[in-house]
Amino acid sequence: MTPPVPDAAPIPAAQKWAITLTVMVVAFMQILDTSVTNVVLPHLQGSLSAGLDEVSWVITSYLAANAVVIPATGWLVGVFGRKRFFLLCTTVFVLSSFLSGIAPDLTTLIIARIFQGLGGGPIIPLSQAILWEIFPFHQRGLAMAVWGVGFILGPILGPTVGGYLADEWSWRWIFYINLPVGIVGFLLASACLFDPPYLRKAGRIDWWGLGLMVAGFGCLQLVLDRGEREDWFDSSTIVALTVVAVCALLGFLIRELTTSEPILDLAVFTDRNFATGAILIAIVGFGTFSGMLLVAVFTQKLLGYDAWTSGLVLAPGGLGNIFSLFASGLVTRIDQRMMLAFGCLLNAVAFYMMTSLTLTMDYWALALPRFIQGFAVGFIFVPLSTLALATIRRDKLVNATAAYGMLRNLGGSIGIAVATTLLSQRSQFHQATLTGHLTRWDTETYARLGRWTRHFAAQGTDAFTAERQAVAMLYNETVAQAQLLAFADDFWLLTLMFAAVPLFLPLMRRIRLQPKPPTELAAAETTAARAAEEGAV
Numbered sequence: 001m002t003p004p005v006p007d008a009a010p011i012p013a014a015q016k017w018a019i020t021l022t023v024m025v026v027a028f029m030q031i032l033d034t035s036v037t038n039v040v041l042p043h044l045q046g047s048l049s050a051g052l053d054e055v056s057w058v059i060t061s062y063l064a065a066n067a068v069v070i071p072a073t074g075w076l077v078g079v080f081g082r083k084r085f086f087l088l089c090t091t092v093f094v095l096s097s098f099l100s101g102i103a104p105d106l107t108t109l110i111i112a113r114i115f116q117g118l119g120g121g122p123i124i125p126l127s128q129a130i131l132w133e134i135f136p137f138h139q140r141g142l143a144m145a146v147w148g149v150g151f152i153l154g155p156i157l158g159p160t161v162g163g164y165l166a167d168e169w170s171w172r173w174i175f176y177i178n179l180p181v182g183i184v185g186f187l188l189a190s191a192c193l194f195d196p197p198y199l200r201k202a203g204r205i206d207w208w209g210l211g212l213m214v215a216g217f218g219c220l221q222l223v224l225d226r227g228e229r230e231d232w233f234d235s236s237t238i239v240a241l242t243v244v245a246v247c248a249l250l251g252f253l254i255r256e257l258t259t260s261e262p263i264l265d266l267a268v269f270t271d272r273n274f275a276t277g278a279i280l281i282a283i284v285g286f287g288t289f290s291g292m293l294l295v296a297v298f299t300q301k302l303l304g305y306d307a308w309t310s311g312l313v314l315a316p317g318g319l320g321n322i323f324s325l326f327a328s329g330l331v332t333r334i335d336q337r338m339m340l341a342f343g344c345l346l347n348a349v350a351f352y353m354m355t356s357l358t359l360t361m362d363y364w365a366l367a368l369p370r371f372i373q374g375f376a377v378g379f380i381f382v383p384l385s386t387l388a389l390a391t392i393r394r395d396k397l398v399n400a401t402a403a404y405g406m407l408r409n410l411g412g413s414i415g416i417a418v419a420t421t422l423l424s425q426r427s428q429f430h431q432a433t434l435t436g437h438l439t440r441w442d443t444e445t446y447a448r449l450g451r452w453t454r455h456f457a458a459q460g461t462d463a464f465t466a467e468r469q470a471v472a473m474l475y476n477e478t479v480a481q482a483q484l485l486a487f488a489d490d491f492w493l494l495t496l497m498f499a500a501v502p503l504f505l506p507l508m509r510r511i512r513l514q515p516k517p518p519t520e521l522a523a524a525e526t527t528a529a530r531a532a533e534e535g536a537v
Contacts, residue, residue, distance in 0.1 A: 016134050016143075018192045023127035024147045026090055026185035029178055030120040033097070034062070036162035036174045043171040048106045060225045061110045063413065065117025067221035068214050070406045071264045073122040074399030082398070083193040086126055087186060092119030094182030101175035125401035132389055132397055133196060137511075140390075144382050160312065196394065209255045209263040216248030217406075224413040228420045268392060268400045276507045277388025278404055282411030283501060284344075284380060287494045289412030290419035291351065291373070292317075297423075298487050299366065302359060302480060316367045317374030324378025335510045336383035341502035343379025346372060348498040354491040357484055390511040419490050426486035427479075434478050448474055 037059055044055040069076075077085050096116035103109035127147065135143045165173040219241045230238050256262040269275045292314060299305040299313050350372040385404075392400045437445075452470035457463065 011134055015192065018188070019134055020131060020143055020146060022185060022188035022192050023123075023130055025181060025188065026086075027123055027127045027147065029181045029185060030093065030123045032157060032161070033093075033116070033120065033174075033178060037062070040162055040166040040171040040174055043166045044106075044109075047171060048109070055106065057106075057110050058113055060222065062113045062117040062120075063225055064218050064221040065114045066121040066409060067217040067406075067413075069118050069121040070125060070402055070409065071213055071217060072210070073125050073402035073405075074265065074396075075263045076122065077126070077398045081195050082126070082130070083189070083195050085122070086130075086189055086193055089119045089122050089126070090182055090186045090189060092116075093123070094119075094179060094186070097175045097178035097182065101172040122402070125405040126398065128385070128389075128401040128405070129397040130193070132385075132401070133394055137390065140386065144385055145378060157315075157318075160315070163306065163310075206255070206259055206261055206263050209252060209259060212248045212252035212255060213263055216245055216252050219245035219248065220410075221413060224417045227417055228424065232421070264403060265396065265399045266403075268396055268403060271391055273391055273508050273511075274388050274400060274404075276504060277384055278407045280340075280384060280501060280504060281388070281404060282407040282414075283497060284384065285408040285411030286415030286418075287347070287351075287497050288377075288415075290415035290490070291494055293416055294419055294423070294487060294490055295354075295366070295370065298357065302483060302487075303361075313363065313366050314370060316371040317377070320371040320374025321377050322374075324375045336387050337505040337508060337510060339379050339383040340387070341505055343376045343383070344498045344501040346376035346379065348495050350376065351491050351495040351498065355488045355495065357487055357491075359480060359484060386511055387508050419493075422490055422493065423483075423486050426489045427483045430485040431479060431482035434482055435475075445474070448477075 044058060048055065079085075080088060093116055096112045096119060099112040100109055100116060103112055128144075131143045131147055132140060161177070162174045165171075165177070223238055223241045223245060226241075227238055233239055233242070253266070256264055256266050269278070295313060296310050299310040305313070350369040353369040353372070388404060389397065389400060449467075449470050452473045453463075453466045456466035456469045461469065
């Protein structure tokens with residue numbers, strides 16, 4: 001059982017919630033944009049006269065820039081100051097969104113997306129560190145839950161909003177919608193944010209560490225994002241990128257452990273709770289990101305949903321998350337490990353429900369597991385961040401949240417890569433198995449061919465053509481069933497992963513709130529009131 005790090009000097013409640021609104025607005029903008037581009041790739045192909053492999057760089061460039069800048073967030077805060085760096089990130093993100101919207105060609109769009117990724121990457125770890133600092137321990141669960149609403153709604157609204165704007169207006173509007181949100185966020189941040197007194201300015205620049213970090217994380221993200229398209233290690237490009245990533249990351253780890261002023265301070269991993277929590281957030285990121293991708297692909301590829309309807313399938317997850325907000329009030333009252341175990345097991349149940357997929361399932365059969373997953377999220381992210389970050393020193397919080405966010409994103413990237421690769425390989429395996437059992441001497445196969453032949457003959461097709469069309473339809477059904485079984489295999493993997501998370505929880509210590517005496521609470525309230533009066537003057 002471990003007590004949390006003592007709270008900082010209290011600030012007025014109105015200012016705390018104003019800061020919460022500020023970081024939630026900006027974080028929501030960044031998360032929305034991360035997911036919105038996935039559904040407009042066909043529109044980009046037609047507008048920019050490019051192939052799918054070319055326009056996919058619009059997503060890859062953003063993710064690679066994210067992977068490069070997130071580990072350096074703590075160091076960059078020391079260079080610029082927290083408030084100035086937050087404003088800089090917001091400005092870069094908004095300006096690059098505008099440049100993305102007006103991009104005349106694919107090259108310009110990819111360059112603008114790189115800058116968008118550089119501006120958007122630090123926003124999430126910065127937001128977490130700010131909220132963790134300004135709220136006392138007993139209010140952090142609620143603050144993180146409120147902020148988490150924006151974090152969860154982004155991937156849910158992204159496909160629906162992006163699909164609607166691209167269909168009814170233009171793909172350029174998925175970038176233009178960032179402008180008013182970003183301007184509001186910038187004005188709120190200018191008015192509300194402040195630099196903590198303990199913020200330590202960065203000294204000299206560790207050029208070796210910076211170069212190794214950029215090369216290592218950038219190449220690793222490219223391997224994970226492009227591996228499936230390039231057929232993994234059958235591609236010389238993927239092999240070369242993997243070698244560079246491994247060598248650069250090993251050099252980066254050695255450099256960061258030996259230099260006096262590291263870009264990413266790995267000392268936070270000496271805290272047992274944080275080290276375990278960082279591993280678990282990578283596992284949770286693996287399951288969460290890949291699970292949402294699988295649902296979106298399944299509904300659009302096998303059920304024939306459009307982007308809007310597919311987004312509506314994901315929407316109940318946000319509704320379930322809102323219903324689980326009450327869990328935030330329990331995070332300081334009961335063992336956080338029990339809450340986390342409950343949330344992971346509930347998520348495992350939801351993924352288990354998805355293993356019973358059919359090609360005729362209706363909307364509600366998909367929406368119910370998504371609602372359960374959203375409800376489970378409230379019992380996962382809040383207690384997990386509490387366990388991981390509560391014992392980290394305040395001057396190390398930005399560095400810790402950067403490492404925490406980096407591992408969450410890395411877990412998500414690995415999850416998407418593994419899920420798509422497994423989906424492809426298991427589809428081929430099941431297709432080979434099923435077609436091996438299809439013969440004209442099989443009673444069911446013969447009857448099925450007969451029904452399809454009669455169906456096409458009734459439409460006026462000659463006997464020979466009707467028989468050929470029946471064979472084609474039977475093959476299409478076989479392919480669809482093989483893909484269905486492959487999706488079930490992926491969901492089985494995610495079920496087992498979330499069911500295994502509670503096995504790691506004994507490695508973490510419970511965080512227990514040490515209540516302050518009434519006299520100390522009264523003194524803190526008086527100090528906060530006096531500080532508010534002085535700020536007003």
